[in-house]
Amino acid sequence: MKRYLIQARKLGVAMAMVHLLSLQLAHGAPGEDTIELKGPVKYLSMPTAPPQRSGSMDAPTDLPAWMRARMTRYVAKAYGITGEDGTIYTDSDVVTTVQTDGFQKTCVQEVGSNTQAADALGTRYGPDTREQVVVLRGDLVNVCR
Amino acid sequence: MKKLAIIAFAAFATSAFADPEIVIDGVSFQSVAAVSSIFHNEASGDDAYAQQNVSSNSGNVTVSGGGTSYQQTSASGSVVANLAYGDDAYASQNVSSNIGDVTINGYSWQATALYGSGVYNIAGEDTQAVQNIASNNGCVACVPKSSHGGH
Numbered sequence: 001m002k003r004y005l006i007q008a009r010k011l012g013v014a015m016a017m018v019h020l021l022s023l024q025l026a027h028g029a030p031g032e033d034t035i036e037l038k039g040p041v042k043y044l045s046m047p048t049a050p051p052q053r054s055g056s057m058d059a060p061t062d063l064p065a066w067m068r069a070r071m072t073r074y075v076a077k078a079y080g081i082t083g084e085d086g087t088i089y090t091d092s093d094v095v096t097t098v099q100t101d102g103f104q105k106t107c108v109q110e111v112g113s114n115t116q117a118a119d120a121l122g123t124r125y126g127p128d129t130r131e132q133v134v135v136l137r138g139d140l141v142n143v144c145r
Numbered sequence: 146m147k148k149l150a151i152i153a154f155a156a157f158a159t160s161a162f163a164d165p166e167i168v169i170d171g172v173s174f175q176s177v178a179a180v181s182s183i184f185h186n187e188a189s190g191d192d193a194y195a196q197q198n199v200s201s202n203s204g205n206v207t208v209s210g211g212g213t214s215y216q217q218t219s220a221s222g223s224v225v226a227n228l229a230y231g232d233d234a235y236a237s238q239n240v241s242s243n244i245g246d247v248t249i250n251g252y253s254w255q256a257t258a259l260y261g262s263g264v265y266n267i268a269g270e271d272t273q274a275v276q277n278i279a280s281n282n283g284c285v286a287c288v289p290k291s292s293h294g295g296h
Contacts, residue, residue: 071219075178104192112177113198113239114167132200136179143187144195145231 074133093138097145107144111136166205169212169251175200175241176217184225188236188272197227201239201277205246212251216241216279221260227276230269238266242277244284255279 098107108115112134177200186197196203200218208214218241229236237244241257257279268274275284 071176071178071217074176104194105190106194106196107188108196108198109186110198111200112175113201113203114175115196115198115203131174132176133174134177136177136182139183139185140179140197140199141183141185141187142195142197143185143189144193144236145187145190 075135093141094136095139095141095143097141097143105144107142109140109142111140166207166246167202168207168209169202169214170209171211172213172215174215175202176215177219179218179220179223181222182220182224184220184223184238184240185228186226186236186238187228188234189228189231190234191232192234193231194235194237195229196237196239198239198244200241201244202242203239203244205248206243207248208251208253210250214243214249214251214253216243216253216255217257219258220262223259223262224265225259225262225276225278226265226267227274228265228267228269229272229274230267232271234269234272236268236272236274237277238275239277239280239282241279243281244277245282247281247283249281253281255281 094109094111096107096109098105112132114132184197184199186195188195200216202214202216225238225240227236227238241255243253243255264276264278266274266276275282
């Protein structure tokens with residue numbers, strides 16, 4: 001009986017030795033580099049592209065927003081039902097062709113403009129001047145021949 | 146009665162010899178909007194003078210100290226063309242511009258916005274083609290005389 005106990009003790013010692021040997025650091029496979037972490041992991045803050053930010057709602061133009069809004073309102077009114085009430089002058093086409101037999105011909109075409117002839121009296125546009133707004137629906141052609 | 150006649154004569158003489166001018170001492174808003182349009186100005190005859198003004202002032206233009214002038218032309222998909230051909234032909238096309246003896250003492254805003262459009266200015270032999278876009282042109286001789294026909 002005593003002999004069986006001795007053998008069991010040897011077997012236990014052998015198993016303990018095997019267990020201790022198995023606790024050694026595992027060797028990596030051939031071609032692999034073993035990385036040992038000996039401290040907390042820190043990530044390097046490498047320079048990266050800035051995050052994409054959304055742009056403005058409208059693309060920048062040369063006209064300020066209030067001017068574009070005003071023009072949009074006029075255009076909408078000109079093309080709307082109330083566009084023919086005389087407040088906004090519209091024409092499908094404005095074509096002027098002048099042909100004379102004189103020595104000199106002068107053909108002047110104006111849209112939303114003020115023209116003062118060189119030998120005419122002056123004109124003053126004071127605070128009561130009505131706005132000159134034209135929404136041209138067609139072409140503007142001036143031919144002097 | 147004699148005094149009235151003198152005053153009347155003086156007033157007439159003053160106005161008759163005064164320089165023609167366009168004075169803006171308030172708020173002047175000139176705006177033209179067009180879509181898929183053609184702005185075509187052509188002087189093709191001998192000694193022909195063609196002038197096309199869009200949102201412009203032609204003459205001796207003065208924007209006084211308290212005055213404000215807005216001149217704007219907006220067009221999309223359009224063509225702005227100025228052509229002069231013919232002996233001594235003269236074509237003047239003005240867009241959002243002041244032509245003549247221009248004096249700006251107040252505020253002047255001039256803008257021409259063209260989107261998907263083309264601008265052409267063509268002068269043939271012995272011709273002149275002047276095209277002003279959002280400009281002030283001090284050419285006094287460019288102002289047509291009212292005695293010429295075809296206005």
